[in-house]
Structures are given as structure tokens and as C-alpha cells.
Amino acid sequence: DAKTTQPTSMDCAEGRAANLPCNHSTISGNEYVYWYRQIHSQGPQYIIHGLKNNETNEMASLIITEDRKSSTLILPHATLRDTAVYYCIAYTGKLIFGQGTTLQVKP
Amino acid sequence: GAVVSQHPSWVICKSGTSVKIECRSLDFQATTMFWYRQFPKQSLMLMATSNEGSKATYEQGVEKDKFLINHASLTLSTLTVTSAHPEDSSFYICSARDGSGRGAHIQYFGAGTRLSVL
Numbered sequence: 001d002a003k004t005t006q007p008t009s010m011d012c013a014e015g016r017a018a019n020l021p022c023n024h025s026t027i028s029g030n031e032y033v034y035w036y037r038q039i040h041s042q043g044p045q046y047i048i049h050g051l052k053n054n055e056t057n058e059m060a061s062l063i064i065t066e067d068r069k070s071s072t073l074i075l076p077h078a079t080l081r082d083t084a085v086y087y088c089i090a091y092t093g094k095l096i097f098g099q100g101t102t103l104q105v106k107p
Numbered sequence: 108g109a110v111v112s113q114h115p116s117w118v119i120c121k122s123g124t125s126v127k128i129e130c131r132s133l134d135f136q137a138t139t140m141f142w143y144r145q146f147p148k149q150s151l152m153l154m155a156t157s158n159e160g161s162k163a164t165y166e167q168g169v170e171k172d173k174f175l176i177n178h179a180s181l182t183l184s185t186l187t188v189t190s191a192h193p194e195d196s197s198f199y200i201c202s203a204r205d206g207s208g209r210g211a212h213i214q215y216f217g218a219g220t221r222l223s224v225l
Contacts, residue, residue, distance in 0.1 A: 034213075043111075043202070
């Protein structure tokens with residue numbers, strides 16, 4: 001499974017877009033990029049996933065570079081409830097969690 | 108999104124006793140379910156993968172005789188922590204994979220079970 005690298009922590013102002021980067025330079029052609037988040041003391045929540053094309057849903061947008069070596073999760077209008085640990089995972093049948101990015105949304 | 112129910116949410120038990128945790132997919136059929144463990148301030152660690160009607164596959168270092176997994180139906184998997192000891196105290200989280208349609212391969216998670224062994 002490809003390893004992903006994410007910044008340990010990030011801050012974002014409430015109402016602004018939160019852009020969370022992820023590097024996955026060793027990702028293989030059939031590995032999807034999945035994003036989950038975990039709010040304190042809860043189970044992880046699925047956000048979005050993609051293979052090659054950019055994706056958008058009601059929660060977020062996922063931008064994947066053409067060479068697929070990195071991606072960015074975009075929360076368009078961050079709220080205080082978006083404060084969580086965000087995990088970027090290269091998926092080949094089971095989710096292996098790294099350390100993720102702790103996003104702190106501030107008023 | 109799909110709903111995964113995990114029960115109980117919190118359990119305290121005496122050392123040496125066994126504890127069973129249930130994981131149910133409420134609105135979809137899950138041919139594959141997963142069990143994770145999370146210690147404070149750490150990430151989730153995959154313990155095992157279970158497929159309906161077959162034996163679970165355990166990750167390296169996870170004792171299969173201590174963590175018994177049963178996946179008897181497409182909507183229910185159970186994790187039994189046998190002869191629990193204080194070091195087994197942790198946050199246990201299950202997930203179920205929706206194998207149908209656009210949601211294929213998405214894993215949905217339960218809310219977790221906090222186990223405290225005295």
C-alpha cells in the first residue's frame with residue numbers, strides 16, 4: 001500500500017476554505033485516494049474519494065494532480081464543527097490510517 | 108450515508124472476564140467488516156478483516172485467540188475480547204464495507220466502543 005504524507009496540523013478561520021494537502025508519490029494506478037475525518041472520540045466519517053478525476057460532493061472537493069502524486073481536500077466554508085483529524089489514505093481493499101492532519105477551525 | 112451501529116458504546120469489566128462488542132450495518136449488506144483499535148492520542152490500528160461466513164484475517168501481531176471475531180450474517184459482526192486485562196483497555200471501532208453501486212468499497216464506521224478493564 002502506498003504511504004501518504006500529511007502535515008501534522010493546520011489552522012483555518014471559520015467561514016474560509018480549508019485546503020488540506022496530501023502527498024502519495026508512490027501510489028499505484030489502481031489505488032484510490034480516500035479521505036476520512038475523525039471528530040474527537042467518534043468513529044471516522046467518510047468524506048470523499050477519487051481515482052484520477054477531481055470529485056465534489058456535499059461535504060468537500062477533492063483535487064488530484066495529473067500525475068496522481070498528491071491531492072488536496074477542500075472544505076469550501078469551514079465551520080467550527082469541521083475541527084477534526086483528517087486522514088488521507090491510498091486504498092487497496094482496506095483502510096490503513098496514518099497520523100492525519102489535525103485541523104483546528106478558529107472563530 | 109450508510110449507517111453502522113456499534114454496541115455497547117462504553118463498557119467496564121473486571122480483569123479476566125470476556126466482553127462482546129456488536130457491529131451492525133443497518134441499511135446495507137456488508138460482506139466485509141473490519142475491526143480497529145485506537146489508543147489515546149494515536150491513530151486507528153487495523154486488527155482484523157472479516158468476511159461473512161468465513162474466518163477472519165488478522166493483522167500481524169494481533170492475537171486471534173484473544174480477539175474472537177464472528178461474522179455470521181451480512182449485517183452483523185461481533186468482536187469478543189477474551190480474558191480481558193487492563194492493557195486491553197482501548198477504543199474499539201468497527202467498520203463495514205458497502206459492496207453495492209457507487210458506494211462500492213466505501214467503509215462506514217461505527218461510533219466506537221470504549222472498553223475499560225479494571
